[in-house]
Amino acid sequence: MDEKEIQSFLVISSVVLLVIIFTMISLFLLFRKKKNDLLLEKKLAEQKFEQEIAKTQIEIREEIFRNISWELHDNIGQLLTLAKIQLVNNLSTDEVKDTISKSIKELRTLSKLINPEALKNIELKQAIQDEIDRFNRLNFIKANLVIEGETKALDHKTEIVFFRMLQEFFSNTIKHAKASNLCVTLKYLPNMLMVIAKDNGLGFDITNTENAGIGLINIKTRAKLVKAEAEICSKINEGTQLTITYPYQNGNS
Incomplete structure (x- = not known):
């Protein structure tokens, strides 16, 4: 190989x-950019989630305060x-004591809801039971909670989202459905939790887009937030059912 060929080889090699x-370098910079983009996307997603x-x-707290306001005005106020009236009519002391005792009991129940720690320590099963008890106590509707399977504690934030979804369903049942019965079932299956809320109210045509109120839209949006699925089924005069399906994350709750 002469000198000219060597020079050409060196040039080509260089x-x-x-x-x-x-x-x-380009691949490294591209990889680094994609990694930073993914980290930024993850951070933004976490911020949006929070x-x-x-x-x-806040919405749960507002709903609780609305309930408290109503109970103070209509329930405890009536008691x-x-x-x-009993005192004015000189009724027996026992009757007056019984009425005042009921008032005190109602106030104690409300005071627990006002406690700022109540929302921080919310536990799905107990929160639902408290709502069910309130409905029955105030004769809003005949309601019950059914637990199937071994109870599992979910991520606290997930339970908050589930409870808000149920609150919106309950609100629709009480205010619009004219239902007489409400049943909530928590099915703790090996790999997932199913939350089923069903009323026997008026129902509605699910295919009519005008019936897709903001509450129903919020329920489905919130389900996606915690990687769950929400399905709403309803038929006119046959009631409405909300089914939330939540696969346990990473093999656990």
């Missing part, structure tokens, strides 16, 4: 080497008015 180095959780907590 060019190839530079191309390889440039390609490797914002939605905070929003959900205290009754006690006053």
Whole structure:
């Protein structure tokens, strides 16, 4: 190999080497950019999730305060008015004591809801049971909670989202469905939790887009937030059913 060929070989080798180095640097920078983009996307998703959780907590708190306001005005107010009437009419002391005792019991129940720690320590099964008890106590509707399988504690934020979804369903049942019965079932299956809420109210045409109120849309949106699925089935005069399906995350709750 003469000197000219050697020079040509060196030039070609240098060019190839530079191309390889440039390609490797480009791939590295591209990989780094994609990694940073993924980290940023993950961070933004986490921030959005936390914002939605905070929003959900505020909505739960607002719903609780609305309930408290109503109970103070209509329920406890009526009990205290009754006690006053009993005193004016000189009814037996036992009757007056019984009425006042009921008022105190109702106030104690409400005071637990007002406690700021109540929402922080929310536990799905107990939160639902408290709502069921309230409905029955105030004769809103005949309601019951059924537990199937071995109870599993879910992520706290997931339970908050589930409870808000159920709150919206309950609100629709109480205010619009004119139902007489409400049943909530928690099915703890080996790999997933199924939450089923069903009423026997008026129902509606699910195919009519005008019936897709903001509450029903929020339920489905919130389900996606915690990687669950929400299905709403309804027929006119046959009631409405909400089914939430939640596969346990990473093989656990």
